Amino acid sequence: MGRVVASVGVRRRDVVVVPGDPAGGFSRARGKGGVTPRRLRRADLLVGDRVARTARRGKQLAVIGESGRMVLVHLGMTGQLSYLAPGSRPAGDAHVHVVWTLKDSRGEEAGRLVFRDPRRFGGVWALPDLAALERRWAALGPDGLTLTGSELARGLAGTRRAVKAALLDQGVVAGVGNIYADEALFLAGIHPLTPGADLDGAAVERLAGAIRRVLREGIEAGGSTLRDYVDGLGRAGTYQTAHRVYGRGGEACVACGGVLESLWVGQRTTVACPTCQPRGGGRRRSAGR
DNA sequence: CTGGTCTCCTGATCGC
DNA sequence: TGCGATCAGGAGACCA
Numbered sequence: 001m002g003r004v005v006a007s008v009g010v011r012r013r014d015v016v017v018v019p020g021d022p023a024g025g026f027s028r029a030r031g032k033g034g035v036t037p038r039r040l041r042r043a044d045l046l047v048g049d050r051v052a053r054t055a056r057r058g059k060q061l062a063v064i065g066e067s068g069r070m071v072l073v074h075l076g077m078t079g080q081l082s083y084l085a086p087g088s089r090p091a092g093d094a095h096v097h098v099v100w101t102l103k104d105s106r107g108e109e110a111g112r113l114v115f116r117d118p119r120r121f122g123g124v125w126a127l128p129d130l131a132a133l134e135r136r137w138a139a140l141g142p143d144g145l146t147l148t149g150s151e152l153a154r155g156l157a158g159t160r161r162a163v164k165a166a167l168l169d170q171g172v173v174a175g176v177g178n179i180y181a182d183e184a185l186f187l188a189g190i191h192p193l194t195p196g197a198d199l200d201g202a203a204v205e206r207l208a209g210a211i212r213r214v215l216r217e218g219i220e221a222g223g224s225t226l227r228d229y230v231d232g233l234g235r236a237g238t239y240q241t242a243h244r245v246y247g248r249g250g251e252a253c254v255a256c257g258g259v260l261e262s263l264w265v266g267q268r269t270t271v272a273c274p275t276c277q278p279r280g281g282g283r284r285r286s287a288g289r
Numbered sequence: 290c291t292g293g294t295c296t297c298c299t300g301a302t303c304g305c
Numbered sequence: 306t307g308c309g310a311t312c313a314g315g316a317g318a319c320c321a
Contacts (some may be wrong), residue, residue: 059315077314079298095299119298121315161292170316178314243304268314 002051002113003102003110005046005065011098013119018044018126039168044126045100057137058174066119068129076121084112084234098124112140144175144215149205156196156204163199164192165266174187174275178268179224179246184210184244191277192265203282217242 010016020038028205042048049065056062061081064070073081086109089094098115115124127133142151155172156163161282166172176184185192187210190203199207218224223237225248231237240247244254253273263270 012296074315076316117298118300119314121298165292168315268290269312 001051003049004107005048006103007101008045009099009101010040010045010097012120013040015097015115015120015122015125016040016045016126018130040126043067043069043126045098050105055133056143058140059177060137060140060174062127064133070127070130070133071136072125072127072133073115074122074125076117076119076123078119078186078248079115079117079122080232082114082116082234082267084114086111088112090114090116096115104145109289116229118220124277140170140174142174142243144173144180144211147173147208147211149201150207152208152211153201153204156199159187159196160266161196162193163190163196163207166196166266166268168266168268169233173211175215178270180211180214180218182246183214183244183270186273186277187213189277190282191274191279192263192270192272193279198283200282200284207281245273247271251274 018038018040044154046063046065046067046069048068049067052062052066053064055064059074061073061075062070063073063108071144072268073079075081084090088228090099090112093116095118096114096116097120102110102112104110117123125136127136140149141155152173156166159166161169164185166182167176167184182192188203188206190199190207195245218237218239221239221242222231222235224239224243245260248260249269249271251259251260253260253276255277256273258273258275260271261274263272
């Protein structure tokens with residue numbers, strides 16, 4: 001906050017999306033299909049701007065300049081946004097895609113912000129104003145960290161989708177990925193394949209509480225480092241050691257000792273305890289009696 | 290409109 | 306030691 005962007009280096013144009021790029025510009029749409037991306041202007045990426053504030057919704061982080069322009073970063077799976085102190089330079093790494101060089105208000109060097117993403121599922125979006133951000137975020141559901149039971153109930157109402165598939169949909173809840181969906185469903189005692197609309201009020205309330213809890217625990221532990229995840233200062237997380245089900249298919253349930261089952265839900269590997277998360281558990285009782 | 294499937298990409302890991 | 310096959314997954318595109 002308060003730092004000025006002195007310059008930016010874009011090593012891969014196709015991780016950056018500006019208005020006018022093809023189709024929302026994600027994944028294969030980026031700079032492909034014979035569409036020539038519009039020329040990137042330095043101001044698009046905040047050069048000359050002072051950082052006014054940052055904001056976050058779900059998995060998206062916005063760095064907002066005093067001009068009103070902003071840069072939105074999504075880390076995908078393998079993305080990292082890290083801060084380098086003045087004097088140190090980013091590695092000559094093929095996966096470093098964007099480097100911002102910062103100055104303080106006196107014009108002294110103030111380090112660099114580096115976006116690195118080996119698998120490039122993440123990206124950087126240049127947005128011209130707050131309205132553009134609001135349009136994007138209007139498509140996101142409530143943030144998982146503060147999710148209430150009634151918000152979740154609204155997101156699950158009427159859907160026949162498996163509750164896990166719904167949790168992974170950022171339009172239902174923003175910020176829940178595969179690890180935390182499995183962990184939350186386990187804590188709530190809900191089978192991942194249960195149709196969303198079948199959950200009764202108590203189950204939805206438990207699930208919302210479990211989502212808040214696993215996200216908070218994950219943040220406190222510095223995240224889950226499965227392979228190479230590190231935070232903005234290069235520190236690995238420890239939450240992977242606290243996983244109750246994720247990545248533990250075939251192992252013993254921490255609650256009942258039974259064997260955890262592996263299954264596929266929404267194209268994602270999923271692990272659940274068939275005893276603690278019974279199919280049909282948490283179900284709304286059918287009307288009539 | 291809803292929900293399911295395909296696809297992008299690279300590094301780690303495994304079997305031979 | 307080398308090498309190909311396999312797996313992992315966020316979310317947009319695409320399709321029934």
